[in-house]
Amino acid sequence: MRSLSTALAVLLIPVLAGCDDEDRRSEDAQAAPTEAVACATDLTLTTVGSEPVVLKEAGAVSLGGGSAYTLWAADSPIDMAPVGLVTGPEFAPDATTATIAITVFNADSVPPPIAAGAIVPASNEFGDLVYVASARQEGSDLTDATGMAGTLTVRDVGEQLCVEVDYRDDQKHLSGVVGAAAVSLS
Numbered sequence: 001m002r003s004l005s006t007a008l009a010v011l012l013i014p015v016l017a018g019c020d021d022e023d024r025r026s027e028d029a030q031a032a033p034t035e036a037v038a039c040a041t042d043l044t045l046t047t048v049g050s051e052p053v054v055l056k057e058a059g060a061v062s063l064g065g066g067s068a069y070t071l072w073a074a075d076s077p078i079d080m081a082p083v084g085l086v087t088g089p090e091f092a093p094d095a096t097t098a099t100i101a102i103t104v105f106n107a108d109s110v111p112p113p114i115a116a117g118a119i120v121p122a123s124n125e126f127g128d129l130v131y132v133a134s135a136r137q138e139g140s141d142l143t144d145a146t147g148m149a150g151t152l153t154v155r156d157v158g159e160q161l162c163v164e165v166d167y168r169d170d171q172k173h174l175s176g177v178v179g180a181a182a183v184s185l186s
Contacts, residue, residue: 039155039162039179043073045098045135046173047142053096058180059089060161065186066113068103069161071178085185095136098174100165102131102152116157122150122167133167133174142171150174 041058055073059080062069072078072089074097079090091097104111106126114120114129123130124145131152135142150167155177162179 039160039177041073041176041178041180043098043165043174043176043178045096045137046175047135047137047171050137053137055096055098055176055178058178059083060178060180060182062161062182062184063103063186064110065184066157066182067111068101069114069182070102071100071161071163071180073098073100073178080183083183083185091136094139096138098133098135098178100131100133100152100163100167100174100178102129102154102163104129114154114157116154118154120152120154122148122152124148131167133165133169133172135172135174144169144171146170 041056043055044052045055046052053075055075057074057076057078058071059078060069060071061083074091074095076092076095083089102114102120104127105124111129118129120129120131122132124132132145132148147168147170149169150165152167153164154162155164156162156179159181160179161182162177164177165174167174
């Protein structure tokens, strides 16, 4: 999972070059902040042929002054100490994990910070605020995004990042809430 997390972290590095073309971002992504909400991680991962697993631990990083985030959720503690621009957190060898990246792929300059209330589509399209998700379960990386669909709602970006996720592709379904204090990497 470390290599997958590292790969997603590396994918977000280009966002530091960013994109300030606000016409490219949806109005939902520019939504006004909402009141702070209580946010405990409770994310369910369902994969083909396996029982659902509830992920209750979380960690997060912010990039570009809050214009991009990567979140991790797991069914066991997450060691955030090794996290950097090209390294992800460490998990127990048998941990079930999910990684969620919220970003603007191939941005021309740094986008504005993501605001509470933003509704972000699951997509790998360039130039718009989107999110992608991957998982690891029983030693298998679940990174195929074929059939990707869903939305992510940013509930809070205050003392902690809090998102509500409904993501589905041909390999996996993630549904629930992830909340964690975000370590700034920018």
